[in-house]
Amino acid sequence: xxxxxxxxxxxxxxxxxxxxxxxxxxxxxxxxxxxxxxxxxxxxxxxxxxxxxxxxxxxxxxxxxxxxxxxxxxxxxxxxxxxxxxxxxxxxxxxxxxxxxxxxxxxxxxxxxxxxxxxxxxxxxxxxxxxxxxxxxxxxxxxxxxxxxxxxxxxxxxxxxxxxxxxxxxxxxxxxxxxxxxxxxxxxxxxxxxxxxxxxxxxxxxxxxxxxxxxxxxxxxxxxxxxxxxxxxxxx
Ligand SMILES: [Zn+2]
Numbered sequence: 001x002x003x004x005x006x007x008x009x010x011x012x013x014x015x016x017x018x019x020x021x022x023x024x025x026x027x028x029x030x031x032x033x034x035x036x037x038x039x040x041x042x043x044x045x046x047x048x049x050x051x052x053x054x055x056x057x058x059x060x061x062x063x064x065x066x067x068x069x070x071x072x073x074x075x076x077x078x079x080x081x082x083x084x085x086x087x088x089x090x091x092x093x094x095x096x097x098x099x100x101x102x103x104x105x106x107x108x109x110x111x112x113x114x115x116x117x118x119x120x121x122x123x124x125x126x127x128x129x130x131x132x133x134x135x136x137x138x139x140x141x142x143x144x145x146x147x148x149x150x151x152x153x154x155x156x157x158x159x160x161x162x163x164x165x166x167x168x169x170x171x172x173x174x175x176x177x178x179x180x181x182x183x184x185x186x187x188x189x190x191x192x193x194x195x196x197x198x199x200x201x202x203x204x205x206x207x208x209x210x211x212x213x214x215x216x217x218x219x220x221x222x223x224x225x226x227x228x229x230x231x232x233x234x235x236x
Contacts, residue, residue, distance in 0.1 A: 013046040013067040015053035016074050020090050025070065025128040027092040028121060028135045029077055032148040033057065034101030041098060051075060054094040060109075062116035070124070080141040081196040088141050093124055097149055108152050121163045133234050135164040136194075136209075143195065143205035151212035165233060167210055167226035175224055186219045189227050192236050 031054065033041035038059050044050045045057060045067055054076040057065040068074040076094030080086065097117055099109060109117075121135060137153070138146045159166035187197040195202040204217035210230065211223045230236075 009063060009065045011042060011046060011057075011065045011067055013053040013074075014048050015045070015051060016068040016072040019071065019073045023090050025091060025093055026130065026134060027082065027088060027141075028124055028130050029088065029092050029094045029138055029141065030117070030121075030135065030149050030153070031076060031094060031096045031138045032099040032101045032150060032153075033096050034099070034103055034148060036100055036104045038098045041096065045096065054096040056094075056120060057096040057098065058113055058117050058120060059098045060113050062110075062112040064116055064120055070128075077138065077141060079145065080138075082136065082141045083194040093128070095120060095124075097153075099149070102147050102150065106150060106152060109149075109154060114154050114157060118158055118161050118163055121158065122161065125163065132159070132162055133165045133230075137205075139205045139208055140195065143199040143201040146205075147208065151208050151215060155209060165230060167229035167233070169225040169229040170232075173225045173228040173232060175221060175228075186224065186227070189224070189231065193227065193231055193234070194236075 035041040035044065042057060042065060045053050053068050053074045055068045055070055055074050057067065059065070070093055073089050074094050075089060077088040077092060080088040082088060095117065097109065097113065100106065124130065138148045155164055156166045158164050186203060190202050190206060191197040195206065201217065203219065204215060206227060207215050207223055210226050214220060214223060
């Protein structure tokens, strides 16, 4: 169903299909639009020729546009994988968040926009029983292709409202020798958390989400501590 309420603007997209039988909504995927303007993004998401869509778009002023009913499969994730399972579109809801993105002038997400994103996420999570850990960025599920919503996205602020997880390392998450150069272990840990480690950029995607001060794509002690903290917090 469409979300109802003030500030929600109906802008239907024809780009959707049925969810497979017996498949429920388990993941909430956050994107940035990555287009020069909000209108160019909204037009594309509703253009049958583009073959892309999302359930919602949140503009920079906080306005929420509804494109696809939540019980339908929108086309936002593309080739993607999480916790060993592909076809994320079938079991997710997708939210586009207006921002020009890395290609057209990446900039901070305004507070009023993030507040609207948080309200929408909580609404969706409550109705579908989506756990905080199952709110992810597009770059988490498609590391080789995607950078959105990117390192300027306020994941800690969302986590403070129960949306997504933010790692809180304890001494238990420290490495035995702090050398942090064991790339094989890092891949194993990333895979355990959910990343497709066949993708060489999985560690970079992890940093973009959980350690945005350090976009090196290389393992370092703090990146590993945060990864270990998330594994402990989720019991994975
Ligand atoms: Zn995306």
